[in-house]
Amino acid sequence: MKKLNELTYGIVGLGLMGGSIAKAIREYVLSKHGSTGRILSSSRNLSSLKMAKDQNVIDEFYPLDKADDMLSQCDFVFVCLYPHMTVEFIVDHKNAFKSGSILTDINGVKAEIFDRMDEIRREDIDFIPGHPMAGREKEGYSFSSGDIFKNHNYILMPLKESRKENIDLFKSLVTEIGFSRIVETDGRVHDHKIAFTSQLCHVLASCLVDSAENSDVTQFGGGSFEDLTRIAMINAPLWTELFLANKNELLSHIESFENSLTTLKNFIKNDDAKGCESYLENVRTKRLEMSRIDVKNEN
Amino acid sequence: MKKLNELTYGIVGLGLMGGSIAKAIREYVLSKHGSTGRILSSSRNLSSLKMAKDQNVIDEFYPLDKADDMLSQCDFVFVCLYPHMTVEFIVDHKNAFKSGSILTDINGVKAEIFDRMDEIRREDIDFIPGHPMAGREKEGYSFSSGDIFKNHNYILMPLKESRKENIDLFKSLVTEIGFSRIVETDGRVHDHKIAFTSQLCHVLASCLVDSAENSDVTQFGGGSFEDLTRIAMINAPLWTELFLANKNELLSHIESFENSLTTLKNFIKNDDAKGCESYLENVRTKRLEMSRIDVKNEN
Numbered sequence: 001m002k003k004l005n006e007l008t009y010g011i012v013g014l015g016l017m018g019g020s021i022a023k024a025i026r027e028y029v030l031s032k033h034g035s036t037g038r039i040l041s042s043s044r045n046l047s048s049l050k051m052a053k054d055q056n057v058i059d060e061f062y063p064l065d066k067a068d069d070m071l072s073q074c075d076f077v078f079v080c081l082y083p084h085m086t087v088e089f090i091v092d093h094k095n096a097f098k099s100g101s102i103l104t105d106i107n108g109v110k111a112e113i114f115d116r117m118d119e120i121r122r123e124d125i126d127f128i129p130g131h132p133m134a135g136r137e138k139e140g141y142s143f144s145s146g147d148i149f150k151n152h153n154y155i156l157m158p159l160k161e162s163r164k165e166n167i168d169l170f171k172s173l174v175t176e177i178g179f180s181r182i183v184e185t186d187g188r189v190h191d192h193k194i195a196f197t198s199q200l201c202h203v204l205a206s207c208l209v210d211s212a213e214n215s216d217v218t219q220f221g222g223g224s225f226e227d228l229t230r231i232a233m234i235n236a237p238l239w240t241e242l243f244l245a246n247k248n249e250l251l252s253h254i255e256s257f258e259n260s261l262t263t264l265k266n267f268i269k270n271d272d273a274k275g276c277e278s279y280l281e282n283v284r285t286k287r288l289e290m291s292r293i294d295v296k297n298e299n
Numbered sequence: 300m301k302k303l304n305e306l307t308y309g310i311v312g313l314g315l316m317g318g319s320i321a322k323a324i325r326e327y328v329l330s331k332h333g334s335t336g337r338i339l340s341s342s343r344n345l346s347s348l349k350m351a352k353d354q355n356v357i358d359e360f361y362p363l364d365k366a367d368d369m370l371s372q373c374d375f376v377f378v379c380l381y382p383h384m385t386v387e388f389i390v391d392h393k394n395a396f397k398s399g400s401i402l403t404d405i406n407g408v409k410a411e412i413f414d415r416m417d418e419i420r421r422e423d424i425d426f427i428p429g430h431p432m433a434g435r436e437k438e439g440y441s442f443s444s445g446d447i448f449k450n451h452n453y454i455l456m457p458l459k460e461s462r463k464e465n466i467d468l469f470k471s472l473v474t475e476i477g478f479s480r481i482v483e484t485d486g487r488v489h490d491h492k493i494a495f496t497s498q499l500c501h502v503l504a505s506c507l508v509d510s511a512e513n514s515d516v517t518q519f520g521g522g523s524f525e526d527l528t529r530i531a532m533i534n535a536p537l538w539t540e541l542f543l544a545n546k547n548e549l550l551s552h553i554e555s556f557e558n559s560l561t562t563l564k565n566f567i568k569n570d571d572a573k574g575c576e577s578y579l580e581n582v583r584t585k586r587l588e589m590s591r592i593d594v595k596n597e598n
Contacts, residue, residue, distance in 0.1 A: 133520065133522070134521055152522065153520060155519065181518070183518050183519065196512070196524075197517070197519045197521065197524040198519075198520075198523055200507070201507070202523065203560070203563060204503060204507065206582045208503065209582045210563070210578065210581070211555040211556045213495070215589045218496070218589045220432070220493055220497075221432065221452060221497075222496065223432070223451065224496065224497055224501065225497070227527070227529065229586055231523050233587055233590070234579050235583075236579035236583060239579055240572050240575045240576040243575060244567065244570055244572060247567055247568070247570070251564065251568060253510070254567075257507060259510070260510040261503070261557070264502060264506055264509070265550065271546070273540075276539045277535045277536055278535075279505070279509065280505055280539060283505045283533060284531065284535060287531040289514040290517045290528075291517075291532070
């Protein structure tokens with residue numbers, strides 16, 4: 001099996017996520033004595049590339065129009081672009097990838113990727129779609145950090161033709177850089193689940209902020225409002241893309257949520273203390289069970 | 300002015316909040332050399348009282364039917380009972396309080412307290428309603444901690460007849476035990492604001508958990524779902540009381556939220572990327588402004 005600290009990594013798009021992946025690989029995989037691995041990056045943002053080179057996070061950089069020169073050297077490529085650019089980039093540079101290399105993306109919605117798999121696939125490249133479930137409320141390379149992945153989930157969606165040794169290599173990399181749980185699934189299940197745990201949460205947090213009378217409400221906050229709305233410091237163009245790309249799944253979860261809200265609202269409206277308390281007891285039990293599943297998986 | 304470390308404190312109800320207040324006073328106010336202050340407590344839970352005495356958190360305890368013997372000694376009384384018991388307790392023990400003492404409660408909704416002020420008030424007792432905006436997802440004395448108040452808000456609702464020196468003493472106590480911001484307002488504003496920052500958040504977190512298909516969703520979580528639903532490990536009887544006690548304010552906030560959700564949902568449904576992005580940009584700006592208000596107040 002290939003050794004992680006001897007590979008050449010290529011990071012396409014050096015923003016918050018690309019930068020964080022590069023930093024984590026540098027820190028946790030390539031900083032070992034005797035390592036011959038390298039990190040290359042190609043991005044439209046030249047100043048981020050230069051900063052990353054100065055910080056010794058990457059070894060070499062390539063402007064986006066020279067990406068082919070990088071891809072031909074890389075054993076493991078992370079495409080960390082905005083969702084709408086991901087498939088375009090892979091298809092446009094299809095012939096540049098190094099034969100036998102592993103390719104992955106970080107898109108939060110996989111529908112387009114799986115729909116256009118025929119255009120993307122090259123037989124001698126192992127494309128393994130992935131989704132690192134981590135992030136920050138800030139954009140850009142300057143906010144990236146190699147430590148944002150600790151105790152987070154990585155979702156892998158190997159194709160049926162993906163080679164086991166490559167999947168294993170991917171998993172060991174993900175574990176090395178901090179992720180504590182790897183979930184394997186397919187694109188359809190991913191988009192359905194993510195619409196709930198990620199997109200619906202961003203919708204609700206945003207609507208909660210939108211419905212605030214004014215900005216001084218935090219004077220009356222006890223932490224709940226702040227916790228619920230931290231993700232509302234949102235990257236508007238990115239999340240607009242994600243919401244629309246996963247529209248049907250998201251709308252169906254929004255409607256389930258609206259039904260749950262109507263039920264609880266009616267208990268309150270009708271002064272139905274018994275109904276309200278039993279609803280909340282069920283919620284408590286369910287949420288505690290979720291924590292137990294988490295703890296179980298961490299052990 | 301009275302000295303905080305020379306007062307006799309009375310804690311009525313030694314659960315999560317009463318216990319935390321007692322521990323914080325012990326640790327941050329009475330642990331000084333030369334302190335002559337004491338902490339007494341009365342609660343229906345004898346085993347909590349005994350545990351607190353063993354831990355040297357309280358100096359003496361009184362079963363609830365002996366509360367009068369405690370109240371007559373106390374300079375500063377915190378009533379930390381469930382909302383529906385608070386007014387009853389104060390009215391039932393009205394004659395036992397020490398003349399000149401300060402009395403406060405910690406109720407999350409103030410309507411009943413202000414509605415029944417004539418029954419509660421005694422001219423020689425300074426009753427200053429308050430609301431420590433802090434808590435935990437666990438109930439009972441055994442989960443209490445003197446450190447849960449750090450960087451939290453305390454809301455004070457002095458009456459027009461409250462004495463300035465007592466309000467100042469209260470503020471200095473609250474600051475000593477860790478709170479970073481004290482907001483003065485009245486009961487009506489409190490209930491309106493709290494319905495948004497606290498009760499609506501608990502409603503939404505609960506409905507989000509209720510609408511989850513099953514408990515394994517956290518395998519697909521990236522932290523957002525967990526942050527949004529931590530408060531859904533809810534104390535069902537307590538929050539049922541709070542929701543119903545503040546029903547009209549809460550329902551009005553729920554309806555505003557539903558309107559915000561409908562707006563965003565329609566942008567998504569109609570593939571209106573421009574509308575969606577502009578909605579999210581506004582949300583981001585508003586939420587960042589809220590953080591700035593917070594930071595400003597902390598400095």
